[in-house]
Amino acid sequence: MNLLAPVRRDRILAELPQCLRKEASLHTHKDFHPRVTCACQEHRTGTVGFKISKVIVVGDLSVGKTCLINRFCKDTFDKNYKATIGVDFEMERFEVLGVPFSLQLWDTAGQERFKCIASTYYRGAQAIIIVFNLNDVTSLEHTKQWLADALKENDPSSVLLFLVGSKKDLSTPAQYALMEKDALKVAKEIKAEFWAVSSLTGENVREFFFRVAALNFEANVLAELEKSGARRIGDVVRINSDDSNLYLTASKKKPTCCH
Numbered sequence: 001m002n003l004l005a006p007v008r009r010d011r012i013l014a015e016l017p018q019c020l021r022k023e024a025s026l027h028t029h030k031d032f033h034p035r036v037t038c039a040c041q042e043h044r045t046g047t048v049g050f051k052i053s054k055v056i057v058v059g060d061l062s063v064g065k066t067c068l069i070n071r072f073c074k075d076t077f078d079k080n081y082k083a084t085i086g087v088d089f090e091m092e093r094f095e096v097l098g099v100p101f102s103l104q105l106w107d108t109a110g111q112e113r114f115k116c117i118a119s120t121y122y123r124g125a126q127a128i129i130i131v132f133n134l135n136d137v138t139s140l141e142h143t144k145q146w147l148a149d150a151l152k153e154n155d156p157s158s159v160l161l162f163l164v165g166s167k168k169d170l171s172t173p174a175q176y177a178l179m180e181k182d183a184l185k186v187a188k189e190i191k192a193e194f195w196a197v198s199s200l201t202g203e204n205v206r207e208f209f210f211r212v213a214a215l216n217f218e219a220n221v222l223a224e225l226e227k228s229g230a231r232r233i234g235d236v237v238r239i240n241s242d243d244s245n246l247y248l249t250a251s252k253k254k255p256t257c258c259h
């Protein structure tokens, strides 16, 4: 993948994509955080534009992790099951509020015998997508264990969690409604955002990944702003000074918007 190639026109986000269900969402604000919008307008997003955010996709075997990624990244669907051996990954480039932003989507194996290889790739994730089959309650029950394993390698306080029910096309509205109730309960318990998708029809797939990209981007910009809070672009660093405050603000001009 050429990192310098222009971002595809259908990967440009000018607004915050909305959640699927308010009851189980990471936040329900209509727009990006005002500090984020402002930082993007003023080109104060630091290194975010060069960052690649790691996202791992975990869950039981055959729940549809590979199909989900392939539907979004390649717009393909394979009805034959080919188990993922260890891990695989895809890169997706976005442009959010005018800033380039990349996701590295790690597709991991659900089969027990490949799990130990896959788990060595969990570290450094900024988002965890836990997939279960909407037509198989056992796969939903297993999501907590998948999450616990993934969190052993990551910082629970900073990682974004998504609980995704797959194969929506296979359930009747009544079956779906029943399963959704249970899934929302789990999502709330683990503090994950709930989504229901079908890789066969494509239902909600694009909306879901756009939401993942947007929330990840927002978290990255906020973290960047926090990091540079004491030290803004334009600050002068005094070297060889015995003054404990090394940072002098070059311009005393008031900021034009929220900081």
Ligand SMILES: Nc1nc2c(ncn2[C@@H]2O[C@H](COP(=O)(O)OP(=O)(O)OP(=O)(O)O)[C@@H](O)[C@H]2O)c(=O)[nH]1
Residues within 6 Å of the ligand: 059, 060, 061, 062, 063, 064, 065, 066, 067, 068, 078, 079, 080, 081, 082, 083, 084, 085, 108, 109, 110, 111, 166, 167, 168, 169, 170, 197, 198, 199, 200, 201
């Ligand atoms: N009807 C339907 N079938 C699906 C859907 N998503 C996946 N499948 C089927 O489910 C099977 C397993 O899909 P995969 O994506 O390979 O599952 P996986 O979670 O990657 O499995 P592992 O790699 O072994 O962990 C395949 O036969 C897919 O065609 C869907 O949305 N609808």
Ligand SMILES: [Mg+2]
Residues within 6 Å of the ligand: 065, 066, 067, 082, 083, 084, 107, 108, 109, 110
């Ligand atoms: Mg797979």
